[in-house]
Amino acid sequence: MKKKWWHEKVAYQIYPKSFCDTNGDGVGDLRGIISxxxxxxxxxVDLVWISPIYCSPMADQGYDISDYYNIDPLFGNMEDMDELMAEAKKRDIGIVMDLVVNHCSDEHEWFRKxxxxxNGKYGKYFYIExxxxxxxxxNIRSYFGGSCWxxxxxxxxxxxxxxxxKKQxxxxxxNPEVREEIFAMVNWWLEKGLAGFRIDAIINVKKSLPWKNYPADRDDGxxxxxNMLKEVSCHDFLTELRDRTFAKYNAFSVGEVFDEHEDTLPDFIGDDGYFSTMFDMSTAVCGASExxxxxxxxxxxNEYRDAVFSSQKxxxxxxxxxxxxxxxxxxxxVSHYLPDGEVNDTSKKMLATLHFMVRGIPFIYQGQEIGMENVDFTSMDQIDDVMTHDEYQVALRAGLSPEEALESVKKMSRDNARVPFSWDASEYAGFTTGKPWLMNNPDYTRINLASQRQDEHSVYQYxxxxxxxxxxxxxxDTIVWGKTVPVYTDQDNLTAFYRQGEDQTLLVIANYQKEPQTITLEADVKNVLLNNCGEFQQKEKKLQLEGYQAVVLEMH
Structure with missing residues (x-):
């Protein structure tokens, strides 16, 4: 494998509307990120990915772009963006933007024309029938529900x-003219000094033509x-995108890829892949129901462990x-992957250990580093997310009561992660001096950065x-490049693996339950590099792990 500059990096995702507001309008902005x-x-962190800040009517929170060359006034202006890139560079931080080119906004000049x-030039920029x-x-269903036509x-x-x-x-x-427009825009941003892009929903760019119907999988017909995407390959489009843009600038690119074909991983992230890397979505899709x-x-x-190990392999x-x-x-x-009632600082640190210690580039999402949890929404009126509202209707049509439907969808709602960052225990969690665009998580007085910054045992410090x-x-070298070798896979609720370097072996063990567990080590411990709770209890080769205890060990 060719070693690249981005392999050793740690990345952080900012959802700009909810990160930091400096002008009191209740919406986060670029000056907030600079601050x-x-x-x-x-x-x-070394790389900061910022979710869309381009001009947008915000039908899908900025993923509906009306002008790829400008900053939405909600977030600031291009001078703010230039300052952000310059100030980040001074701190050896690279700025990564979202690249949303499967679709644009219906308010983009192209669609208006x-x-x-x-039947003219711009009619051919879209699929119009x-x-x-x-x-x-x-009869393809839109990701947000209803027909895609x-x-x-x-x-x-x-x-x-x-x-x-429908506004996307x-x-x-x-159409080659569309691709030329996209390549020119990508290169314009890279010329400005952007470190790279996160590529949104890119697997959707290739459609199976001519159009046809597929077997219905819900009662909406x-x-x-x-079902359409698995019939096609976007190889040619993505190869051209790479060669005409990212490769020319040695830029970082991370793909959001669902439904990729079997055995195509080398095409996406191999030495000559379309992207520098792509997100491992295996745990995110685990258990999803059609x-x-x-x-x-x-x-x-066990499902979490098996999904991670499968991806690592x-x-x-x-x-x-x-x-x-x-x-x-x-x-x-922490609310999604840990059992109800067992979400605490120890279990949060355990999950973080597994996240960071497997091979790959770790991405932290804003608030994850302080252990922010799901919001206990009490009404659909508190939820902004269009996908949650669609899923609520799906649940009602399936026969659930309004109370049951709310309970079922609020656990998966995207707004859980979109509420403002909890900076401190002051009003509105220190996010804004005005009223936030989306409610704060009511637990911000308990979970916030200010309190954790002073606590050496906090999730943040971990x-x-x-x-x-x-x-x-x-x-x-071992953590970045070493092989992930699963071990003790016959024990329930235990995730353990070696990270094997050229002349060094680390052992990561996480007790993924509240009850203690004992394991028998295969070798002697040289050093305890990290321990998320309590004492390191070893007697001869027997290691006693407390509930949700995770340790990183250097082995002889």
Whole structure:
């Protein structure tokens, strides 16, 4: 494997609306990010991915872009962006932006011109089809629910494709003019000094043509998008994107990839892959039901372990995955992956240990480093997320009562991770002087950065220790490059693995339950590098682990 500059990095995701507000309008902004760069440096991160800040009507929180070359006034202006990149560079932090090019906004100039003249140049920038007798081109369901076909404004006999929100028309990548527009925009940003991009929903850019219907998988008569995607490969499009943009600038790129074909991992993240890395979504999709969120079971410790080990095995000798516990599209990881009633500082640190100690590039989502938890929403009125509202309706149609439907969807709601960062215990958690655009998590007086910064045993300080260990010259090569070798897999609720370097072996053991467990070590312990709780209890080769205890050991 070719070693690249990004392999040793630690990354951090910022959801700008909810990170830090400096002008009191209740919405986070670029100046807020600038004001927290020293905090990010203190934490130890090297790359900061910022969710979309381009001009947008915000139908899908900025993932509907109306101008790729400008900053939405909600967040500031281009001078703020230039200052952010310059100030981050002074601190050896690279800024990564979201690249959203499967679709744009219906308020983008291209789509407006397509509506004016569907048969002209810009009509070919999108998938626009004639519809006769109300028969839609296909029965694909939008990711946000309902048909992915919508009547073109001003043209009732024509429909356009939107795999996401109806205000997010899909761009026609089959049209070389569209690709040229995208490549020019990407390179413009890289020329400005951007470190790279996180590539959104990129697996969707290739459609199976001609359009057709697929077997319905819900009572709405529609079919999951993946049924179309598995018929096609976006190899040519992504190869061209890489060669024309990222490769020219040695830029970092991380793909959001779902539904990739079997055995295509080398195409995505191999030495000559489309991207530098891609997110390991294996735990995020574990237990997902085609019927909807209401039927999704809580993931077990063994399921979590098996998903991680499977991904580690697939990626070995291929490339680097980017490892996540959560992001802006997921609930809070500690609430999702830990059993109800067992979420505490010890179990949060245990999960963090597993996250950081497997091979790959660790991504921290804002608030994860202080152990922020899900919000106990009491009404759908408190929830902004369009996907949660769709899943609520799915649950109602399945026969759940309104109370049951709320209970079932709030656990998975994307707004769990989108509420403002809890900086301190003051009003609005120190996020804003105004009223936040989305409610604060009511537990901010208990879980906030200010209190944890002063506490050497806090979740925040433990994350700092994990990052420092990863960067420690004595262990860096093993943690970054070493092989992940699962061990003790016959024990329930135990996740353990060796990280094997050229001349060094580390053992990571996590007791993924509240009851103690004992294991028999295969070798002698040389050093205890990290321990999330209590004492290190070893007698001869027997190691006693307390509930949710995790240790990182250097072995002889």
């Amino acid at each position: 927290k760069l020293d905090y990010l440096k203190e934490l130890g 397509a509506c004016e003249d569907p 004639e519809v006769k007798d109300g028969k839609l081109p296909s 919508e009547a073109l404004p001003g043209h009732p006999d024509k429909y356009y494709l939107h795999l996401f929100h 028309p899909d761009l026609n990548w089959e 529609l079919s999951y998008v993946g 019927k909807g969120w209401y039927e999704r079971p809580h993931i077990t410790a 697939k990626a070995w000798n291929v490339g680097f995955l980017s490892n996540i516990i959560e992001n802006h599209d997921q609930p809070r990881g 994350y700092r220790q994990l990052i420092q260990l990863r960067k420690n010259p004595e262990y860096k």
